[in-house]
Amino acid sequence: MVRRSYAAAILLLILGLGSQVGPLGCAERTSPEGGSSATGSLVVVDTSFLADIVRQVAGDSFDIVSLVPEGVDPHSFEPTPKDAATIAEADAIVATHLGLEPKIVELVQAAAEKGCPVIDVSAGIPGAEQDPHVWLDPVMVLDYYLPNLVKGLSTVKPEAGTTMSSNAESYGHRLRELDEWIEEQVKSVPAARRLLVSNHESLGWFARRYGFAVVGTLLPGQHTEGAPSAERLVALVTTVKQSGAPAVFLETGSDPGLAEQIARETGVAVITDLYTHSLGEAARTYIEMMEWNAKRIVEALS
Template sequence: MSVRVRAARLRALLLTLVAFLVVAGTATGCGPGDDRPRIVVTTNILGDITREIVGGEAEVSVLMKPNADPHSFGLSAVQAAELENADLVVHNGLGLEENVTRHVEAARDSGVATFAAGEAADPLTFQADEEGGPGDGAGAPDPHFWTDPDRVRKVAGLITDRIVEHVDGVDEKAVRGNAERYDGELAALSTWMEKSFAAIDEGRRALVTNHHVFGYLADRFGFRVIGAVIPSGTTLASPSSSDLRSLTRAMEKADVRTVFADSSQPTRLADVLRREMGGDVNVVPLYSESLTEKGEGAGTYLEMMRANTSAMTEGLTGN
């Protein structure tokens, strides 16, 4: 190989390295002059909650994009590096971020402070369906605590404490002031949801969903969980024909004709159930596991929960 060729290849390698470092600096927000403390959050729901508490006191980086599935989203090498360079990592835990857990554990092992929100929310366990059997994962911890706003209030308070304890450079008074304001908004949300659901007759408070995601909401507001098209707590599972038959029988017995399908997932499975029951099924989309882009219906946690409450109330009352 000639000297000229070797020199050309070396220049190309150096240019590639420089480009990577520029992209990495842009992606992580660690460019020149940005010396604010950094909090990295795995899911966009927790990211919104954390940003409400932090305000402008720290940089908050959210790994999960809008409309993504927390069970299946993964990280780039740059995002994985963000975790290990954070002052604090906030994650859901309880098996929700199935492809991200090992990266969070690596960050914790390297000395980064981490907070598992789901584990701190008095987690429930997945329960057996009314008619369809225990389903996959019955007895395992349910990670979907955010469908109960009162548990979110508890978690928000604990996130506040972790920020004050582990993130140097933040103004504690400002952070706690933000947290107090947001707690009031969460309390108002919980009260509004309770009043809204009061319009649904007790006998019609029955939920069928794409997969098991509303156990906390059911526990908090007095709903029955009839079953799920996917009898599991994760979207990565698949229904069998026997699962669909069992769910169809349960719905007919309970006189339930409304299925709530995740808006970020195709409604194909709910459509299959509609065909199984002769077409007389109302499929109502909900925002269950991810926020949307701003202006698309569920840009914040508060907006998501209000939209879901209105859709559930309308879907179960026929109004």
């Protein structure tokens, strides 16, 4: 709790500072062209799936880099000195939600103190503070992330504003189609089997959008640090048995030993390859990530 309140306080501080800076960004450039960046403007994004979303909106107007590499859990990400250097070069930083990656907060704070604009894509979303996994609902990405990005990035590069608005509109149509597609897939899951058990509380936004119930999690809360206690494991096994949940869903990179143990003790299928926090081999874009997850969930519950 302490850590999350701290993150929230920092976020307020950053947003306060961010609003006072002009459109020129923060990086101390060694050349008028903006150093090694091809477009002259570098946007550092916290996570890989969000970097894809930012690319869809920004088009060729910005160079985009993701701070947390593919396949790495942002909750437990440890930045290197190279990451600090990348952030120091940024003209803007885009964050899913700063409470998500406690280790990045300090770096972002340092950049913000130098006047770097920080765009929080979740700004204005009721409940994002309690559960930051908003991106697992594509309608929220459409309704909040896209307008927040257009607004924030247009402040950094006003001349690209019109292009970015039109990019966001096209991408918005694809997100609408994605939402309709998931809705259609989910219809094949009987209402009584729409039960999700996951490794931490990450599937709430997805569940609400598509009519699932989250009946249990292996780890308490929204973070993934540490292994579940023996008591927690026993409680989860009981929850799975009592609720009749047909499967347990873990994210890519989860401990296979743990997955086997849960499968053995619950007798249900354990899916170990949801892409919820990062892109990866089976999901090269945000849309592919959502399609993959919907397929895996629907297959396991149908």
